[in-house]
Amino acid sequence: MITDSSQADQKAQELHALEHRRREKLAGYVVLGVSVAAFVSSLLMDRIGTGIDRFLGAPGLTPGFLSVVLIALSLMLILRNRDVSLPALPRGLSQAQWRMMGVFGLIFGYILSLYWLPYLVSTFLMMMIFQFGFASRKRSPGYILIWCVGYSAAISGALYYVFGEIFFIPLP
Amino acid sequence: MLHEFLSILTNPGILLVSVIAMAFGILMGALPGLTAPMAMALLLGFVYTLPTDVSVIAMIMIFLGGVYGGSMSAILLNIPGAPASAATALDGHPLAQQGKAGRAIGLVTVSSAFGSFMGAIFMALLTPWLVRFSLQFASWELLLLVLFGIIIAGTLSSDDPVKGWISGFLGLLIAMTGFDDLHSVPRFTFGSSYLSGGVGLIAAIVGLFGVSQVILSMGPVKSGSVFVTRELSRVMPSLQDLRGKLRLSLQSSVIGTIIGILPGIGADMGAWASYSAAKQTSKTPELFGKGSVEGVIAAETGNNAVVPGSIIPVIALGLPGSAGAAIFMAALFLHGLKPGPTFLIDNLQLFHYIVSGLLIGSVLLCVVGLVLARGMINILRVPREHIMAVVIALAVIGAYASKLQFNDLWMMLGFGLLGLAMRALGFSLAPLVLGIVLGRPLDEYLRNALVISGGDLAEIFQRPVATVLLLLLVLFIALGIPSIRSAALAGLQRIPVPGQGRKAE
Numbered sequence: 001m002i003t004d005s006s007q008a009d010q011k012a013q014e015l016h017a018l019e020h021r022r023r024e025k026l027a028g029y030v031v032l033g034v035s036v037a038a039f040v041s042s043l044l045m046d047r048i049g050t051g052i053d054r055f056l057g058a059p060g061l062t063p064g065f066l067s068v069v070l071i072a073l074s075l076m077l078i079l080r081n082r083d084v085s086l087p088a089l090p091r092g093l094s095q096a097q098w099r100m101m102g103v104f105g106l107i108f109g110y111i112l113s114l115y116w117l118p119y120l121v122s123t124f125l126m127m128m129i130f131q132f133g134f135a136s137r138k139r140s141p142g143y144i145l146i147w148c149v150g151y152s153a154a155i156s157g158a159l160y161y162v163f164g165e166i167f168f169i170p171l172p
Numbered sequence: 173m174l175h176e177f178l179s180i181l182t183n184p185g186i187l188l189v190s191v192i193a194m195a196f197g198i199l200m201g202a203l204p205g206l207t208a209p210m211a212m213a214l215l216l217g218f219v220y221t222l223p224t225d226v227s228v229i230a231m232i233m234i235f236l237g238g239v240y241g242g243s244m245s246a247i248l249l250n251i252p253g254a255p256a257s258a259a260t261a262l263d264g265h266p267l268a269q270q271g272k273a274g275r276a277i278g279l280v281t282v283s284s285a286f287g288s289f290m291g292a293i294f295m296a297l298l299t300p301w302l303v304r305f306s307l308q309f310a311s312w313e314l315l316l317l318v319l320f321g322i323i324i325a326g327t328l329s330s331d332d333p334v335k336g337w338i339s340g341f342l343g344l345l346i347a348m349t350g351f352d353d354l355h356s357v358p359r360f361t362f363g364s365s366y367l368s369g370g371v372g373l374i375a376a377i378v379g380l381f382g383v384s385q386v387i388l389s390m391g392p393v394k395s396g397s398v399f400v401t402r403e404l405s406r407v408m409p410s411l412q413d414l415r416g417k418l419r420l421s422l423q424s425s426v427i428g429t430i431i432g433i434l435p436g437i438g439a440d441m442g443a444w445a446s447y448s449a450a451k452q453t454s455k456t457p458e459l460f461g462k463g464s465v466e467g468v469i470a471a472e473t474g475n476n477a478v479v480p481g482s483i484i485p486v487i488a489l490g491l492p493g494s495a496g497a498a499i500f501m502a503a504l505f506l507h508g509l510k511p512g513p514t515f516l517i518d519n520l521q522l523f524h525y526i527v528s529g530l531l532i533g534s535v536l537l538c539v540v541g542l543v544l545a546r547g548m549i550n551i552l553r554v555p556r557e558h559i560m561a562v563v564i565a566l567a568v569i570g571a572y573a574s575k576l577q578f579n580d581l582w583m584m585l586g587f588g589l590l591g592l593a594m595r596a597l598g599f600s601l602a603p604l605v606l607g608i609v610l611g612r613p614l615d616e617y618l619r620n621a622l623v624i625s626g627g628d629l630a631e632i633f634q635r636p637v638a639t640v641l642l643l644l645l646v647l648f649i650a651l652g653i654p655s656i657r658s659a660a661l662a663g664l665q666r667i668p669v670p671g672q673g674r675k676a677e
Contacts, residue, residue: 048355056622059357062615063348096391127561134557
């Protein structure tokens with residue numbers, strides 16, 4: 001029994017390590033792509049000056065140098081994981097990933113809303129949706145909604161007053 | 173320095189800002205997942221609008237409070253509020269399980285204050301000495317110093333040096349965006365006038381630390397917080413607990429300060445190194461991990477001594493010692509100050525202000541920490557969705573306030589995604605921030621050095637400091653590559669130890 005569970009643990013660890021290496025390889029390719037693009041851009045950057053200064057003081061010199069270092073490092077990542085394949089596309093998202101997508105979407109929507117709505121209103125809405133959508137306390141929806149409305153109104157009002165009215169910080 | 177010290181103490185406005193900033197730092201540090209650099213990043217946009225001296229003091233208070241605050245949740249929940257408090261949880265939480273949570277928090281508070289205080293003293297003593305040394309530095313030395321900082325930060329802040337270096341160099345490359353300082357040629361701007369001004373430092377830092385952390389924290393359905401106690405009894409530490417611990421506290425302060433000076437390592441390493449040293453020198457090492465008072469004192473003194481320690485290289489060399497120090501350096505940049513060898517000459521009064529702020533901050537940490545300790549148990553019970561919603565609102569204010577541009581908010585979100593991806597792929601964020609902060613100076617030093625020397629790289633070897641830095645750089649890079657490191661270790665093991673051979677014979 002103990003042997004079975006330890007074998008299962010070992011297998012899980014091996015799978016985890018393999019997945020880790022696959023992601024590392026993917027990261028290597030992403031960094032390589034970005035660095036090659038940055039290197040080409042560096043070569044194409046304008047050069048000002050004459051003689052040796054045209055090369056040594058070139059605006060693309062430092063980005064070019066940094067891109068070369070990054071290309072070398074990303075190749076190291078790729079080569080040390082050359083025996084593993086790239087990670088497969090996920091078939092679906094886990095609950096945690098959906099929640100994270102939700103948070104990202106909410107922040108995205110909040111920033112977008114600031115173009116049209118006053119700060120106070122958009123902040124109130126963002127806070128209310130955030131707390132209602134991710135409520136962790138096991139209470140009735142009505143209770144949670146009332147609590148969220150009250151809390152969001154109080155906090156967004158306090159932020160507006162403290163930053164905007166007391167410290168005169170320009171709010172979006 | 174007495175003048176600056178008294179001017180802080182006698183100015184009710186600065187004192188009020190200090191107390192608020194300290195309380196904010198403690199609160200942010202205490203909440204699991206929120207760290208001192210994140211607290212600093214969130215308020216960077218706000219603090220930037222204050223006068224330089226007040227701004228610097230506020231950043232110091234948030235830094236000190238944030239590093240200390242993590243110990244609260246480490247003790248009460250066994251969840252370190254910040255990585256720096258992981259070592260504290262080892263002995264602090266068992267103490268709480270034994271019904272001594274108040275005692276543990278009291279010890280942690282006094283130890284943190286002591287560590288910060290001693291770190292500030294070391295800072296006052298070491299910085300002028302380091303500046304005198306660094307004044308001899310020219311472009312080559314400064315260039316190699318920046319590269320050395322990125323390499324050492326990448327090596328030590330990440331499990332995998334290659335990933336740490338990628339993080340650091342990616343930061344340097346990101347910092348190249350915008351008009352170059354020498355010829356005003358646009359780089360990586362893609363025709364955007366917004367990007368011509370470069371990457372918004374505040375937006376990038378807030379995105380990396382704030383947005384990515386909010387998204388990550390809200391992933392799991394349950395936060396998994398289980399309190400060991402419902403209320404705290406006495407939080408003032410007893411004299412008996414502190415008696416005979418001066419040597420240990422001093423030892424941990426020295427270790428924390430030294431770790432702080434090393435670029436990019438941060439308070440967590442300071443805590444672990446102090447904890448490990450305390451265990452080795454303790455008369456009761458068997459108690460470590462089971463509620464040892466010495467363990468708690470060492471970890472907390474060590475991690476808070478890192479705060480002043482990490483500011484030392486910012487001022488003397490223009491090289492931050494940790495992610496928090498990088499944000500502190502960014503705050504100095506935003507006020508038009510240039511940290512580095514000449515900082516002390518041009519801004520001696522501000523340096524005195526920083527040291528005074530750290531000394532006063534140590535005392536405030538003790539007072540505010542002990543006052544907040546009882547209330548913290550209730551704050552830690554607040555569901556994370558309430559906290560994270562406020563963090564998002566603060567992040568938006570912080571990112572927007574510095575340049576009043578909506579594009580900064582998108583930049584913040586973009587960096588939030590980058591931070592999330594990097595965390596998911598096991599890349600450390602500290603070298604990335606270091607790179608973003610140091611990118612522009614690196615560009616200046618590299619091109620100046622090459623133009624002045626006419627492209628003659630051999631000039632490095634005519635300069636002793638540059639040669640030493642280059643050798644160290646090569647050594648660190650070599651040791652970071654696993655095959656070379658294992659070959660070196662194998663070589664060391666083959667060296668015959670005097671005495672061993674004879675014994676075998």
